[in-house]
Amino acid sequence: MFELSKSQKGIQKAALEFVKGELDKDLSFKMEKEGKFPEEILRKAAELGFLWVHFDETYLGGGMGQVENCLITETFCRKDATMGKALSLAGYASECLLRFGNDGLKELYLPRLLEGEIFSAGCFSEPGIGLNFLSHKTVSIRKEGRWVINGVKNNVMNAMDAGFYIVLCRDGDQETSEDPFNMILVDAQSHGVSPRDSGRKIGNNMISTAQVAFNNVSVPETCLLGKPGKGLEQLRLFFIESHIASAAQAVGIAQGAFDRALDHVKQREQFGKKLARFQVTRNKLADMATRIEMSRLMTYTVAARFDKGDKKLAHIAAMAKMNACETATAVCDEAIQLLGGYGYMGESEVERFYRDAKATALFELPESYQKEIIASEIIGKIRAN
Ligand SMILES: Cc1cc2nc3c(=O)[nH]c(=O)nc-3n(C[C@H](O)[C@H](O)[C@H](O)COP(=O)(O)OP(=O)(O)OC[C@H]3O[C@@H](n4cnc5c(N)ncnc54)[C@H](O)[C@@H]3O)c2cc1C
Structure with missing residues (x-):
């Protein structure tokens, strides 16, 4: 039998009190219909420490683990599936930055993400290919101390509102290796990035979803997360x-x-x-x-x-x-x-x-x-x- 600790039960209780006070059925009904993200609630949740509890405290995270993250996520989604999902996915794929990024990148993006100022997005699947990675076409080429990225990614959550994207790209120089992929952080303001809204969906309607094109997008070499050829x-x-x-x-x-x-x-x-x-x-x-x-x-x-x-x-x-x-x-x-x-x-x-x-x-x-x-x-x- 799985037994929660006293502090985990306390977190669960606090999350329950938060959702009782903040997540409202009528508001959710209206926002889902209009396709709006609950920004104000996100900021409150972030301020009170309910989001990114599994991130390091150095970057304003909670310094806890996935169990605590699960307890909060479950409580949010139990009260309201759509809002709960929007809140828990606002930092989608940012764990890639946390686990594999260098200190400079983490300092630049994580505090802003964790304060609810920006969102993140994971650009992994490709149009007509999905997650069949071996057929992926998005490519990154190293040129004069920078990565130049070309390709298109599909169904990317938060894409219209993201501050940064985590992009899986083929490494133009490592085509023959077992894992010829790089994982690269791309600032959403970079020249050549264009997200195109995928429109209304069955669900997840408080989260934007888009196809994202990368057209000669050039980012510093330091935006590589982890090691080259280790993306997958x-x-x-x-x-x-x-x-x-x-x-x-x-x-x-x-x-x-x-x-x-x-x-x-x-x-x-x-x-x-x-x-x-x-x-x-x-x-x-x-x-x-x-x-x-x-x-x-x-x-x-x-x-x-x-x-x-x-x-x-x-x-x-x-x-x-x-x-x-x-x-x-x-x-x-x-x-x-x-x-x-x-x-x-x-x-x-x-x-x-x-x-x-x-x-x-x-x-x-x-x-x-x-x-x-x-x-x-x-x-x-x-x-x-
Ligand atoms: C709500 C939503 C949010 C998403 N968010 C993101 C995101 O943030 N970032 C991102 O990169 N992508 C995202 N995606 C894309 C998602 O990851 C892909 O839709 C998914 O990987 C499937 O790819 P596909 O749509 O091309 O389907 P396909 O790969 O074509 O699969 C279609 C069907 O065929 C089956 N199938 C495929 N291959 C095989 C096989 N070899 N054997 C048997 N059956 C098979 C699959 O199980 C599936 O049922 C999102 C998708 C949705 C619906």
């Missing part, structure tokens, strides 16, 4: 951390939809009985609650292992994300069913939770990729006959 390896390490956070979002969304369904079936009467007295309803609630608890335990467990420095977590993090996302979409679907016609309406919130759950399942690595990571680890090398 670093991205895989980042995905471990980010899968844990995505799993926490999904657990929160599932729990939020469950809470609303539970409230409803305890109040709504049909055929002279509360819905919660029908065995079929009780069975559904039991299944939903069991799935949520399993997903939560898996998420906290992988987060705790990450915090202890366990590096061999790619397949476990993939399992946690995949399982939590499946739980979230299934629980939201069942919640809509339990709320009946009302569940289909915006007013009920669960239809929005469902749409946001779907986005969590699709982004980063889709299910088939996750399964491949898991299968590769458990099968290992196969001897030739």
Whole structure:
């Protein structure tokens, strides 16, 4: 059984009080419709130390770990899937800067990010190619002490509002190596960067998403994160951390939809009985609650292992994300069913939770990729006959 420490329980409680006071259903309904990001709430959350708790204190982070980050993310998404996701993804991919960037770059960007002044974005997938890295075309070439980048990235979250992008590029000089990729930080103000809004989506509607073109974008050599020819390896390490956070979002969304369904079936009467007295309803609630608890335990467990420095977590993090996302979409679907016609309406919130759950399942690595990571680890090398 996973046991939270006293201070972790305190953080969870404080996050709950924050969302009760700040995340409002009507405001969220309006902002989601208008596609607006909750900037004011982000700044308050950042000021009170609810965001980036797993970042170093040197850069205004909380100096804590992924378990604490998960507890806050889950609490935010439970209260409001759309706002919770917008807040927890405002610094998407900035862990790449934290883990692999040099001190100068960190000092320049992290404090501004952590104070809620700028957002960050991860430019990894490519149009028509997705995350099939070996076919990627975006290239970085070293020229007179600078990197020159050309290429296009797709479906990039926060792209319209980002202060900086983390870009995965082929290294023009290392085409033959096993990992011919670089991870480069590009300031959003750089000449030749042009994001083009992807328009309305099913969910994630408080977060901008865009295709980003890099046309002869020139950045200093020091913008390389980590080592040349290690971009893919670093991205895989980042995905471990980010899968844990995505799993926490999904657990929160599932729990939020469950809470609303539970409230409803305890109040709504049909055929002279509360819905919660029908065995079929009780069975559904039991299944939903069991799935949520399993997903939560898996998420906290992988987060705790990450915090202890366990590096061999790619397949476990993939399992946690995949399982939590499946739980979230299934629980939201069942919640809509339990709320009946009302569940289909915006007013009920669960239809929005469902749409946001779907986005969590699709982004980063889709299910088939996750399964491949898991299968590769458990099968290992196969001897030739
Ligand atoms: C809400 C959202 C936010 C996103 N944010 C970002 C972002 O911030 N940055 C970024 O870089 N990208 C982002 N993406 C892009 C995302 O990472 C890609 O959509 C994803 O990697 C899948 O790529 P694709 O869309 O090209 O689909 P494809 O790779 O074409 O996959 C389509 C389907 O085919 C399946 N499939 C693919 N290959 C195989 C195979 N070999 N075997 C079996 N099945 C296969 C997949 O599982 C999937 O179901 C985002 C996407 C969404 C939906």
